[in-house]
Amino acid sequence: xxxxxxxxxxxxxxxxxxxxxxxxxxxxxxxxxxxxxxxxxxxxxxxxxxxxxxxxxxxxxxxxxxxxxxxxxxxxxxxxxxxxxxxxxxxxxxxxxxxxxxxxxxxxxxxxxxxxxxxxxxxxxxxxxxxxxxxxxxxxxxxxxxxxxxxxxxxxxxxxxxxxxxxxxxxxxxxxxxxxxxxxxxxxxxxxxxxxxxxxxxxxxxxxxxxxxxxxxxxxxxxxxxxxxxxxxxxxxxxxxxxxxxxxxxxxxxxxxxxxxxxxxxxxxxxxxxxxxxxxxxxxxxxxxxxxxxxxxxxxxxxxxxxxxxxxxxxxxxxxxxxxxxxxxxxxxxxxxxxxxxxxxxxxxxxxxxxxxxxxxxxxxxxxxxxxxxxxxxxxxxxxxxxxxxxxxxxxxxxxxxxxxxxxxxxxxxxxxxxxxxxxxxxxxxxxxxxxxxxxxxxxxxxxxxxxxxxxxxxxxxxxxxxxxxxxxxxxxxxxxxxxxxxxxxxxxxxxxxxxxxxxxxxxxxxxxxxxxxxxxxxxx
Amino acid sequence: xxxxxxxxxxxxxxxxxxxxxxxxxxxxxxxxxxxxxxxxxxxxxxxxxxxxxxxxxxxxx
Numbered sequence: 135x136x137x138x139x140x141x142x143x144x145x146x147x148x149x150x151x152x153x154x155x156x157x158x159x160x161x162x163x164x165x166x167x168x169x170x171x172x173x174x175x176x177x178x179x180x181x182x183x184x185x186x187x188x189x190x191x192x193x194x195x196x197x198x199x200x201x202x203x204x205x206x207x208x209x210x211x212x213x214x215x216x217x218x219x220x221x222x223x224x225x226x227x228x229x230x231x232x233x234x235x236x237x238x239x240x241x242x243x244x245x246x247x248x249x250x251x252x253x254x255x256x257x258x259x260x261x262x263x264x265x266x267x268x269x270x271x272x273x274x275x276x277x278x279x280x281x282x283x284x285x286x287x288x289x290x291x292x293x294x295x296x297x298x299x300x301x302x303x304x305x306x307x308x309x310x311x312x313x314x315x316x317x318x319x320x321x322x323x324x325x326x327x328x329x330x331x332x333x334x335x336x337x338x339x340x341x342x343x344x345x346x347x348x349x350x351x352x353x354x355x356x357x358x359x360x361x362x363x364x365x366x367x368x369x370x371x372x373x374x375x376x377x378x379x380x381x382x383x384x385x386x387x388x389x390x391x392x393x394x395x396x397x398x399x400x401x402x403x404x405x406x407x408x409x410x411x412x413x414x415x416x417x418x419x420x421x422x423x424x425x426x427x428x429x430x431x432x433x434x435x436x437x438x439x440x441x442x443x444x445x446x447x448x449x450x451x452x453x454x455x456x457x458x459x460x461x462x463x464x465x466x467x468x469x470x471x472x473x474x475x476x477x478x479x480x481x482x483x484x485x486x487x488x489x490x491x492x493x494x495x496x497x498x499x500x501x502x503x504x505x506x507x508x509x510x511x512x513x514x515x516x517x518x519x520x521x522x523x524x525x526x527x528x529x530x531x532x533x534x535x536x537x538x539x540x541x542x543x544x545x546x547x548x549x550x551x552x553x554x555x556x557x558x559x560x561x562x563x564x565x566x567x568x569x570x571x572x573x574x575x576x577x578x579x580x581x582x583x584x585x586x587x588x589x590x591x592x593x594x595x596x597x598x599x600x601x602x603x604x605x606x607x608x609x610x611x612x613x614x615x616x617x618x619x620x621x622x623x624x625x626x627x628x629x630x631x632x633x634x635x636x637x638x639x640x641x642x643x644x645x646x647x648x649x650x651x652x653x654x655x656x657x658x659x
Numbered sequence: 660x661x662x663x664x665x666x667x668x669x670x671x672x673x674x675x676x677x678x679x680x681x682x683x684x685x686x687x688x689x690x691x692x693x694x695x696x697x698x699x700x701x702x703x704x705x706x707x708x709x710x711x712x713x714x715x716x717x718x719x720x
Contacts, residue, residue: 180696312680318687318697325693368714375707382700 150294153369157297159348159458160377161304162451165444166244167345168384169421170516173413175338177328180321180385182335186342187378189579190349192572193527194374195550196534197349202366202548203537204628205356205635208465210530212353215469217533217540220619221605224471226529227462228601230350231493232594233522234462237347237455238497239504240515242274245448247419247512251427251441261416261509268505272498274449279494282456285483293450300447301376307426307436308383311391314430321390324409328389337586340520340579345381347523351454354461360636367548384422388412393428415509420444455497460489470620473608507589517587521594524580531573539563543647544628545640626658663715670711677704 168179175182200213208215210230215223243260246267250258260267330338352370356362393408400406400414408428412421423444426436463476464486480487500518504511537544542563553564584591609616625648632641648655681701688694 184696184699309676312676316683318684321684321697322688322693371710372707375703375710379700379703379707382696382703386697386700 150369153297153373156348156351156369156373157300157376158293158447158450159351159454160346160373161297161300161380162241162244162444162447163345163347163377164304164380164384165248165422165448166240166419166516167342167381168388168425169412169418170341170344170513171338171385172388172409172421173415173418173513174330174334174341176330176334176409176413177325177389178330178335178338179342179409180325180382180389182338182342183345183381183385185339185575186346186579187381189572189575190343190346191374191378192568192575193346193530194349194352194370195568196530196572197352198367198370198374199546199548199550200530200534200537201353201356201370202363203544203546204631205353205359205362205366205637206465206631207354207357207461208469209350209353209462210526210533211462211466211471212469213537214529214533215471215619216624217536218529220469220471220615221617222529222533223469224466224605225598225602226526226533227466227471228598228605229522229526229529231459231462231522231601232597233347233519233526234455234459235493235496236500236515236519236522237458238275238278238452238494239271239500240512240519241448241452241455242271242278242497243501243504243512243515244419245274245445245452246270248423248441248444248448251420251423252438259416260419260511264505264508268501271501274452275494275497275501278449278453278456279490282453282460282490283480283483283485283487285485296447296450299443303440303443304380306432307422307429307440308380308387310429310432311387311425312383314432315391315393315428316387317390317392320392321386324389324407328407328409333586336582340524340582340586341516342381343523343576343579344516344519346377347519348451348454350458350462354458356635362635363545363547363637363640384425388421388425391425391428394430394433395428419512456490456494459493460486463489463493470609470612470614471605514589517583517590518593518597520579520587521583521590522597524576524583525594525598527576528573528580531569531576534566534569535573538566538569541624541628543625543644543651545632545637545643547640625655629657663719666711666715670708670715673704673708673711675708677701677706677708680704 171182172179204213206212211223211227214226246258247260249255257263258267258270352366356366359365389409391408397406397408397411411417412424417424423440426440427433429436463472466472467474467476476486476489478488479485504514507514539558542561549564550566550568552567554567555562555564606616614620629641629644632644645657681698684694684697
């Protein structure tokens with residue numbers, strides 16, 4: 135992936151490149167989420183992932199339609215701004231920025247956690263050496279910030295290689311795990327004896343959404359993909375199904391796994407089931423590594439391979455947070471939702487150094503707060519991550535509905551199924567039922583976050599309020615509308631977007647429809 | 660050609676694995692509540708396998 139000027143990205147991403155770009159952002163999530171969810175939801179872990187997974191399918195379909203129809207790198211922030219106006223667009227983007235900064239810290243934490251599973255690096259464990267653990271994560275964040283300022287990024291080829299290796303590795307763990315260790319009767323027993331309280335189940339579902347965060351990468355890839363309206367749906371559906379399968383498979387395997395080694399007793403000396411061992415505080419940040427090392431014979435190799443590979447994947451995902459946050463901030467400042475200083479680039483390196491420094495700095499602050507939580511630091515980060523994702527995705531569903539109603543002329547080569555054909559303001563529109571179902575699901579998860587996360591319910595809304603204050607001050611200074619939106623020529627913009635994307639057939643279709651609506655409409659070159 | 664064969668192989672693998680998971684879980688737990696996540700997993704794997712094979716056939720045409 136090139137470090138090119140965001141206002142003129144080169145469209146060089148292939149279908150596999152688009153898939154691997156998305157997978158590099160989302161594929162690592164299960165390495166983080168599994169331990170967190172098992173620690174809370176216990177015997178209902180697979181149910182938590184199922185609920186979150188079905189909501190995620192709706193979110194994925196929404197992003198697929200929107201990214202294919204509006205192939206611009208702004209992602210959720212752009213879709214919401216376009217559909218619902220500048221203020222809500224800002225809130226959606228600001229919520230995603232929370233996720234990207236948490237992404238930096240949470241995945242760096244996970245990286246160190248997986249490395250600590252290696253015997254030679256056990257000193258990195260958070261529970262036994264918290265001070266060293268903190269400084270190593272700090273060094274990783276600082277290192278990633280430095281690399282991004284200089285402009286060093288993993289190439290698309292490297293992303294593709296890592297994605298292929300990860301799909302292969304995760305599939306291998308699952309196939310061997312299901313073949314040699316899975317006991318359906320143990321799965322049922324775990325679910326019946328380990329069923330959590332309603333509070334814990336809601337908490338677990340709200341954390342399970344972490345497994346699916348990163349879908350914005352679909353839209354980021356769209357601006358660098360040629361013919362995105364054709365490529366994005368194809369790769370996105372495969373990506374959505376792959377991630378869903380991995381999340382369900384790991385959670386079911388964890389509950390029904392007969393481990394190769396005897397499960398150690400818990401801290402109080404009592405016998406425990408394997409899933410309880412996985413969800414223990416000292417294993418939460420390396421659950422996949424612990425699982426894979428308990429597969430007969432393969433575990434001997436996995437004990438070294440999975441921690442190293444998992445740590446690499448998590449480091450790449452942490453880096454995606456650094457790059458993604460600067461890209462979102464750049465897009466928001468282009469539309470005057472954030473000050474223009476977030477668009478400034480370094481004189482020598484031509485990178486958005488202020489954005490990178492700002493959001494990596496925030497990531498360090500979050501690290502400090504997480505470290506202060508002691509053994510609950512990992513959960514603290516997960517709480518915030520879940521809030522940002524739920525808030526942003528809620529708005530994206532509303533934006534999808536708004537754009538279907540207010541922008542029916544934009545060609546949609548891929549449309550979410552289950553629509554009601556109706557007339558709205560003299561135009562034929564298709565009301566998306568899946569968006570309503572998805573909205574209900576993600577809003578429920580947002581409510582679960584607010585009800586069950588005692589830190590997330592304060593820190594998450596505080597972040598939004600802090601952002602809104604910045605937005606109001608900035609817009610008043612620039613004499614721009616605060617509650618309203620700047621006037622924009624969306625129709626002309628969309629024609630240009632489709633032209634630059636190489637979607638000339640769709641561009642012609644749009645121009646024809648626009649001229650049928652308004653014979654005076656002319657295309658500006 | 661190799662890529663198409665690989666897609667066909669992985670598609671078939673997912674269909675077979677999905678069926679095995681459904682068969683094993685349904686065999687023990689039937690279709691009661693505790694079996695639902697596992698059955699959905701098996702169905703999703705079969706769906707991905709069918710999707711990959713269908714896409715490959717469409718591309719060959």
